[in-house]
Amino acid sequence: MANAGRSVFLTQQEKKERLADRMGILVDIWESDNNTALTFPHVEEALSSNGIQLSRTRWSYLIHGTGSLVTDQELLKTIAESVFGVPPTYLTDLYSETPPDVEARMEFLDQMRKLKVKNFAARNLGATSPEILKTITKIIDESMNGEK
C-alpha cells in the first residue's frame, strides 16, 4: 500500500477519505478475525469503557468519509487502541506509515480472497507474525497447485 510522504498536502476531503480508507482496512481485519460484522454497539461499548462517547452519526462519518472530518485525537487514539489494537498514529496521523502488522494482515486477506478461501483456521504454537501469515499463504497456495 502506498503511504503518503509528509511533503504531500492533503485537502480536508482527502483527509476524510484517507481516514475512512484506514478505518475500512481495520474493520475488514477485525471482521475477519472475529467472524462477525463490527457493529456500532460493539464500538460504543469498547469506547465507553474508556470514558469516550461516540454518536452513531460520527461513527458513520468516520467509516464513510462523509460529514465533517473527525479530528478528536483522544477519540481516534481510543478507537485505534481499544477497538482495533493498532498504534494510535495510524488514525491520528494520516501521513503516518501503515504499521507492519496491519500491512501484513491486509496482504494476507487479499491473498486469501484471491485463492477463494472462505474460512480459515490454523493451529499455531507461536505468535501470529507477518512471517507466519506468509507461511500460511504459501502452504495453501502450494496445496492448491497439487489439486490442479
Place this chain on the structure above:
Amino acid sequence: MVLPSVEEKVRELCGVGTTSMTEVVEHLVAICQKPINLVEHDGEWGSLTALKVEFEDRINVLFPPQNSLHYKLHCIYHELGHIYLESLDLASPEISQSLLKETQNAISVSCRHIEDDPVERWVEAFAFMMSKKTRAHSSSVLDPFLC
C-alpha cells in the same frame, strides 16, 4: 458466544464408545454437506501444526508430515473441531453473522495462539478427547487414514 460442553458435543457426534477418524470425517461431511479432504503437505510450517481451509465447494485440512502418529491425529482433530464447532452456529442473535456472510468477499480468519482463545481451547479439548477415543478403537480393521 457461549461454548457448549465438549463432552456433550463429542457424544452427539460419535456416541460414547470408540471411534475412528474415518467415521468422524464421514459424520462431519454429512453435517457440512461438503467434502472434507485430509491432505499431508510437505514444506516449511514454522510454528504451525495444521490448517483448515474452507472453499465454496470443499474443506481441506492440511498438516505436515509428523514422526508421531498420535500428534498428527491430535493436530487434525483440532481442525476437525473447528469445522464441528462452526457447524453448530453458536453466534448469539444480536451478532450479525448473516450480515457478514452477505458481505461481498467476507472471509473468516482464525490464527490465534492455542492457549489464548476460548475457541482454541475448546477445539484443543475436542482434539484430546477424540484422539483418546480413536486410540481406543478396537476394530481389527485399520483406519484407512492411519495406514
